[in-house]
Amino acid sequence: MRKTFITAAGVLLAAGASLAVVPGTAQAAAPCAEGSFCAYTDADYGGLSVGWTGDDGWWEGNIADEDSSWANHGISGPGIKDHVKVYASAWQGGGVTICLDPGQEVPYNEGANDRGDSHIWTTGC
Numbered sequence: 001m002r003k004t005f006i007t008a009a010g011v012l013l014a015a016g017a018s019l020a021v022v023p024g025t026a027q028a029a030a031p032c033a034e035g036s037f038c039a040y041t042d043a044d045y046g047g048l049s050v051g052w053t054g055d056d057g058w059w060e061g062n063i064a065d066e067d068s069s070w071a072n073h074g075i076s077g078p079g080i081k082d083h084v085k086v087y088a089s090a091w092q093g094g095g096v097t098i099c100l101d102p103g104q105e106v107p108y109n110e111g112a113n114d115r116g117d118s119h120i121w122t123t124g125c
């Protein structure tokens with residue numbers, strides 16, 4: 001395997017590819033299944049993660065009031081509820097702490113940190 005890797009790298013270099021210039025070094029993409037909304041107990045998509053494909057009026061204790069980063073990997077399209085609103089209390093009460101557009105990933109948000117208790121999919125923020 002090692003020999004194969006070295007050979008492949010040599011080919012890349014010979015072809016003029018620059019291994020030093022790699023785009024997207026700013027932050028890692030959130031691990032979250034296609035079609036799901038995911039929340040994480042730590043910033044930058046760390047700690048415990050929970051994913052939902054539907055609405056949840058009462059988050060489980062391991063994520064409720066522990067959410068520190070979020071990712072919306074929901075399916076998007078005309079008429080589809082592809083935005084996600086997170087609420088401070090159960091059953092969509094207490095006001096929206098954060099709202100995610102389709103495909104949006106938020107590595108940290110001070111105003112929403114450790115506040116979420118429920119969420120719904122919706123057509124807009």
Ligand SMILES: [Ca+2]
Binds near residue numbers: 065068
């Ligand atoms: Ca947290």
